[in-house]
Amino acid sequence: MIKKAVIALAVIIFAEGAALALSASQQTTFTVTVSSIFELSIDQGMVDFGRMKPGETKWNMPSSGVNVVAKTNNGKPWYIKVSNSSPLNSANNIIPNNNFYWSGWTDGTGKWYGSASDQISTAPKIVYGSGVGEENNLPNGTANHFKFKLAVPSNQAPGFYMTTVKFTMTE
Amino acid sequence: MTQKIFAGILAAMLLAGTSLAALTVSFDTASIDFGSVAPGEWKEAPLARDHDTLVVVSDTGNVWTAKISVTQALTNGTFPSITIPNENFRWMSTYAGNKNAPYTSLVSGLNHPAGLGYVNFSAIDELVYTSGKEAAYIDNNNSPAGTEIQFKWGMAMPSNQRAGTYATTVRYTVTQ
Numbered sequence: 001m002i003k004k005a006v007i008a009l010a011v012i013i014f015a016e017g018a019a020l021a022l023s024a025s026q027q028t029t030f031t032v033t034v035s036s037i038f039e040l041s042i043d044q045g046m047v048d049f050g051r052m053k054p055g056e057t058k059w060n061m062p063s064s065g066v067n068v069v070a071k072t073n074n075g076k077p078w079y080i081k082v083s084n085s086s087p088l089n090s091a092n093n094i095i096p097n098n099n100f101y102w103s104g105w106t107d108g109t110g111k112w113y114g115s116a117s118d119q120i121s122t123a124p125k126i127v128y129g130s131g132v133g134e135e136n137n138l139p140n141g142t143a144n145h146f147k148f149k150l151a152v153p154s155n156q157a158p159g160f161y162m163t164t165v166k167f168t169m170t171e
Numbered sequence: 172m173t174q175k176i177f178a179g180i181l182a183a184m185l186l187a188g189t190s191l192a193a194l195t196v197s198f199d200t201a202s203i204d205f206g207s208v209a210p211g212e213w214k215e216a217p218l219a220r221d222h223d224t225l226v227v228v229s230d231t232g233n234v235w236t237a238k239i240s241v242t243q244a245l246t247n248g249t250f251p252s253i254t255i256p257n258e259n260f261r262w263m264s265t266y267a268g269n270k271n272a273p274y275t276s277l278v279s280g281l282n283h284p285a286g287l288g289y290v291n292f293s294a295i296d297e298l299v300y301t302s303g304k305e306a307a308y309i310d311n312n313n314s315p316a317g318t319e320i321q322f323k324w325g326m327a328m329p330s331n332q333r334a335g336t337y338a339t340t341v342r343y344t345v346t347q
Binding site (some may be wrong): 026139 | 207210223295331341
């Protein structure tokens with residue numbers, strides 16, 4: 001009788017062992033750093049007003065506008081300012097900045113600060129402030145478009161005048 | 172006397188049961204860093220060797236499976252609501268075989284052989300390997316050498332991904 005009981009118990013235990021589900025696990029931590037993108041690009045490096053007479057004014061240069069594209073994935077508000085390095089100058093002659101204007105428009109959702117008659121200055125002036133969602137505007141960025149107007153003073157000395165206009169993106 | 176015999180048999184059976192339950196899993200790397208990845212960039216994780224290795228040892232004699240999952244999407248450390256979708260985080264099982272001699276290739280057990288390329292991570296366990304598929308070496312019982320499964324990792328960074336450091340945990344589960 002006792003032998004039978006032992007045999008029966010053994011069968012039960014082995015049967016349980018066979019049905020036992022086993023599981024084990026391990027894990028690994030993964031990290032990645034997404035690099036910061038904060039860049040400003042323009043599609044034209046040169047704007048040429050061509051030959052102008054004293055007293056002449058040219059608008060809307062260049063006709064297609066200068067496209068200034070700002071890209072960032074930093075998640076912070078940003079703005080663009082415009083300035084020039086110095087008034088248009090040729091040797092010792094200058095065309096004062098109160099004869100040189102910028103205007104334009106934005107494709108963005110932010111605020112465009114320009115009017116149709118903003119003079120360029122050597123002190124940076126705000127042009128555009130990012131809108132909602134533009135704190136991270138990858139991959140296409142936000143495009144702003146600029147045109148320039150130049151009124152050559154009626155008593156301007158002849159010469160090849162040049163200046164550098166600078167766009168600055170800041171967050 | 173009878174009671175002693177009974178106790179002895181029972182102890183022997185419990186010991187036998189304990190040895191039957193040996194199924195272990197180990198992974199050779201605790202943390203893996205992709206480093207810096209630019210938005211829109213594809214990058215494979217830089218590894219000390221050309222792969223990371225999962226080792227499974229079983230002496231149960233039963234078919235076992237290895238699965239992989241991610242606990243959550245890669246999450247920005249500063250802004251937890253910002254994540255990198257799981258479909259941009261990928262794994263590849265490049266090889267399976269005996270960890271030690273006889274070094275039999277066991278790639279027939281891979282659910283996604285290397286030729287199929289990278290697989291998107293998922294929060295749901297994805298089958299990586301099933302034991303016992305290779306006739307030359309049935310690794311349902313592979314103790315003590317074990318079966319090693321080699322992995323590579325890839326990241327297809329979304330082109331609009333916010334800058335920052337992201338982290339997640341990958342889990343390997345072996346079940347019989």
